[in-house]
Amino acid sequence: MNKTHFSWVKTIVVTLALSEAALIFIGLQFIPYGRGHNDPPVKAEPEWDSPKTREFFSRACGDCHSNETVWPWYGYIAPISWFLQYDIDKSRNSFNVSEWGRKKSNSDDVAEAVRGGSMPPTRYTILHPSARLSASEKQAFIQGLVATFGSKHESERKGEQDND
Ligand code: HEC
Structure with missing residues (x-):
């Protein structure tokens, strides 16, 4: 050749x-999956200890753990849209502040997830820099979460006291 x-x-x-x-x-x-961007209505919210805590939550967590997701433009493009849909379904299923009462399992883990740094996930903060909290914001947020949802450590301590 x-x-x-x-x-x-x-x-x-x-x-x-x-x-x-x-x-x-x-x-x-x-392919229809992930295209609908279904945001069910907000049914019930937790009793936030302060508007500030709610604000922090919607900034750092609300896209995944509420029905008030702001879907990014790339969330309309397959196959990215499939991953987003899957991630958000999973997040809402584990813990959803828009369907409080139904999805509040392990709510005493909420402060712990922030304290330990597992939430918000890095894959999210890379694309959403505004969700990053400074050290002092994080401290204030954790206090607000403990006041709103309680704390695992506290209930463990209570458990110990009950045993006395
Ligand atoms: C990018 C989406 C996303 C964001 C943003 C996010 N999470 Fe999550 N979160 C998830 C997913 C997905 C799971 C389920 C993890 C699993 O099942 O492996 C989860 C699980 C959790 C759980 C465990 C729920 C349970 O059943 O015990 C808590 C608590 C939690 N997140 C709190 C937060 C808080 C607080 C924030 C904000 C600081 C936050 N998350 C931000 C995606 C997210």
Whole structure:
């Protein structure tokens, strides 16, 4: 095969591969999962100890743990939209401040999740810098969460006292 011939074949193969990828990408957009961005109505909220705590929560946690998600533009593009939908369904299922009473399992873990640094997840704060809390904001937020939801340490301590 001479050189010119080879580069023609290469161009055709690359073009075919790219158009196929483009077609697949377009095809993905027609899959309904993750496209609806379903935000059910807010039914009941916890009794926040202060508006400040609620504000911190909506800034750092609300996109995942409430029904008031602000969906980013890339959340409309498959397959990213699928990951977002999956993540948000899972978050709302574990703990949802818009359906308080129904989804409040382990609410005494809330302050702990922030204190320990597992929440908000890094994958979120990378894309949402405004969700990052300074050390003093974090301290104030943790106090607010303990006042609103209680604390695991406290209930453990209470448990110990009950045993006396
Ligand atoms: C990017 C989405 C996202 C954000 C933002 C986020 N979380 Fe989560 N959170 C999750 C997911 C997903 C889970 C479920 C983890 C699992 O099941 O493995 C979870 C689990 C939890 C749990 C455990 C619930 C239980 O059943 O015990 C708590 C508590 C929690 N998050 C608190 C917070 C708090 C407080 C914030 C804000 C500081 C926050 N999360 C921000 C996604 C998020």
